[in-house]
Amino acid sequence: MSVLIKGGLIVTSTGRYPADVFADGDKIKAIGTDLDNPADEVIDATGMYVLPGAIDPHTHLSMPFMGTYAQDDYQTGTIAGACGGVTTVVDFDLQQKGESLLEAIERKKSWAEGKTVVDYSLHPAVMDPRPEVIAEVKKAILDYGTPSFKIFMVYDFRVDDATMIKLLEETKKYGGLVQVHAENVHMIDHLNEVLAAEGKLEPYYHAVSRPNIAEEEAIARAAKMVEITGSRIYIVHLSSKEGLFKVKEARDHGIDVYAETCPQYLLLDEERYKEPDFNGAKYVMSPPLRTKESNEALWTGINSGDLQVLATDHCPFDFNGKKDMFGKDDYRKIPNGAPGIETLLMLAHSEGVAKGRISLERMVDIVSTGTARMFGLKDKGAVQVGKDADLVVFDPNQKFTITQSKLHMNVDYTPFEGTEITGMPSVVFSRGKRVAQWNGEQMDFVGEVGRGRFVKREPFEGF
Ligand SMILES: [Zn+2]
Structure with missing residues (x-):
C-alpha cells in the first residue's frame, strides 16, 4: 500500500x-x-x-475509577482519536496491589490487543511502590519500552514524598521520566469536610474544594524533590496560573520541570459548574476548571515554552447514568473525568491557531513533535x-460545529457542545x-x- x-x-x-x-x-x-x-x-x-498525526499522551481507556469504568475502551477510544487526527495514544496503566510493573503492562496490553486502530504505548502508574517495584523501574525503561511513570499526590492510591524521591533517583539513572498529578491531598480533604459540614455539595463546590493553591503547593513541593535529586519531572494536566508560575520559577532556576495542559483548562472556566439541571457535573474533573485568568496564563505558558505538551486527560463517563447516578447529591461522588481525545487537534487549531493565540508551528510542536520527544516515540511526531x-x-x-452526535467517543456528551x-x-x-x-x-x-x-x-x- x-x-x-x-x-x-x-x-x-x-x-x-x-x-x-x-x-x-x-x-x-x-x-x-x-x-x-x-x-x-x-x-x-x-x-x-x-x-504529523497528533499524539495524545494522557488517556484513561477502560480505567476502573470511583466505582465505575472510564467508558472508552481501546477500540472506541482509538477510533475517536483517529477521527480527530490522533494517531498515537499513550495510555495510563494503573498498577494494582501486588502486581509487578510488567504484569500491569501485560494486563493492559491484553485489553488492547486486537482492538486498537492506531498505535499506542503505556505509562505505568506506580501505585504499589514495593522495593522490588522501585527496582523494576530500570527494566521498564530499558527493556519494556515504557520509560515514563505516573504517580499521584492525591487519592487513596497516592505515593508519599519518600517514594517520589526514590522514583526520581531511579529515573534519573536510566533515562526515565516521572509524571505527577500534583494537588495537595490534605488541603482538599480539609475543604471537603468544611463544605460538607456547611451542606455545600452541588457540583460547583468541586472547584471550591480543589483551589489553585492546592496545585501550586504540590508543584512547588515536587519541584523541590527534583532540585534535591537533580532529576526531572513532568506535571500532568496543569490547570492554574499559580501552578504555572511554580513551573516557570523552577525552570528559571535550571530545574527540569516540564508540564502539559489540556484544552479544557485553556478554554473552559469554573462558571460551567453553575450550569442548571446538574449540568455542572459534566465538568467535574481533577484538577477542576479554573478562572479566565488561568485560561489566559496557560496560553502564555504555551508560547513561552514553559508548557511543552497539549494532552486531553480523556476519561469519559456518561452524564446520564454515571455522573448523576453516583453524585446527584454530593459532588464528591461524581466520577472525575471528561471526554476529549477526538477534539484535541480541532480545538488546538481553531481556538489556538485560527484565533491567533499560537502559531501553526507551535501547535505542531505541542500536539505532536514535542510530545514524541518528551516520551521517546522516535518513529512518530514529524513529517520526515x-x-x-x-x-x-x-x-x-x-467548518464544523462540535456536537456529541457527530463524534465517536463512547459517551453521551462533550464539554465543547456547540463550539x-x-x-x-x-x-x-x-x-x-x-x-x-x-x-x-x-x-x-x-x-x-x-x-x-x-x-x-x-x-x-x-x-
Ligand atoms: Zn488523567
Whole structure:
C-alpha cells in the first residue's frame, strides 16, 4: 500500500514549506517537489496542511475509577482519536496491589490487543511502590519500552514524598521520566469536610474544594524533590496560573520541570459548574476548571515554552447514568473525568491557531513533535523521511460545529457542545493506511480494528 500526497503545505515545529509526500508501507519514503512515484493512491492536498498525526499522551481507556469504568475502551477510544487526527495514544496503566510493573503492562496490553486502530504505548502508574517495584523501574525503561511513570499526590492510591524521591533517583539513572498529578491531598480533604459540614455539595463546590493553591503547593513541593535529586519531572494536566508560575520559577532556576495542559483548562472556566439541571457535573474533573485568568496564563505558558505538551486527560463517563447516578447529591461522588481525545487537534487549531493565540508551528510542536520527544516515540511526531507515515491532511478552512452526535467517543456528551470549529482533518493516515476521513459533514472511521501496535519507547534524552 503506497500513497502520494500532492501539493500540500508541510508543517513542522519550526517552519512550513510546500512539498509532496510519498509513503510506502508503514513509512514516509520521500518528500520533495513534483514527486511522481507510482502510488496506489494519489491525494490532491492543494490548499491543505500536511501535519504529523497528533499524539495524545494522557488517556484513561477502560480505567476502573470511583466505582465505575472510564467508558472508552481501546477500540472506541482509538477510533475517536483517529477521527480527530490522533494517531498515537499513550495510555495510563494503573498498577494494582501486588502486581509487578510488567504484569500491569501485560494486563493492559491484553485489553488492547486486537482492538486498537492506531498505535499506542503505556505509562505505568506506580501505585504499589514495593522495593522490588522501585527496582523494576530500570527494566521498564530499558527493556519494556515504557520509560515514563505516573504517580499521584492525591487519592487513596497516592505515593508519599519518600517514594517520589526514590522514583526520581531511579529515573534519573536510566533515562526515565516521572509524571505527577500534583494537588495537595490534605488541603482538599480539609475543604471537603468544611463544605460538607456547611451542606455545600452541588457540583460547583468541586472547584471550591480543589483551589489553585492546592496545585501550586504540590508543584512547588515536587519541584523541590527534583532540585534535591537533580532529576526531572513532568506535571500532568496543569490547570492554574499559580501552578504555572511554580513551573516557570523552577525552570528559571535550571530545574527540569516540564508540564502539559489540556484544552479544557485553556478554554473552559469554573462558571460551567453553575450550569442548571446538574449540568455542572459534566465538568467535574481533577484538577477542576479554573478562572479566565488561568485560561489566559496557560496560553502564555504555551508560547513561552514553559508548557511543552497539549494532552486531553480523556476519561469519559456518561452524564446520564454515571455522573448523576453516583453524585446527584454530593459532588464528591461524581466520577472525575471528561471526554476529549477526538477534539484535541480541532480545538488546538481553531481556538489556538485560527484565533491567533499560537502559531501553526507551535501547535505542531505541542500536539505532536514535542510530545514524541518528551516520551521517546522516535518513529512518530514529524513529517520526515524514515518516520512512520502517521499523517493528517488538514483543511484549515473546513467548518464544523462540535456536537456529541457527530463524534465517536463512547459517551453521551462533550464539554465543547456547540463550539464552532475552523479547520478539520480531511484524511488521516496511520502507518500509511487511511483510518479516518471527512465525509462532508463529519469524520468517518475507515480503518481496521486491531491494526494498531504497541510501541516500545526510548529512554528520555533531554528536551
Ligand atoms: Zn488523567
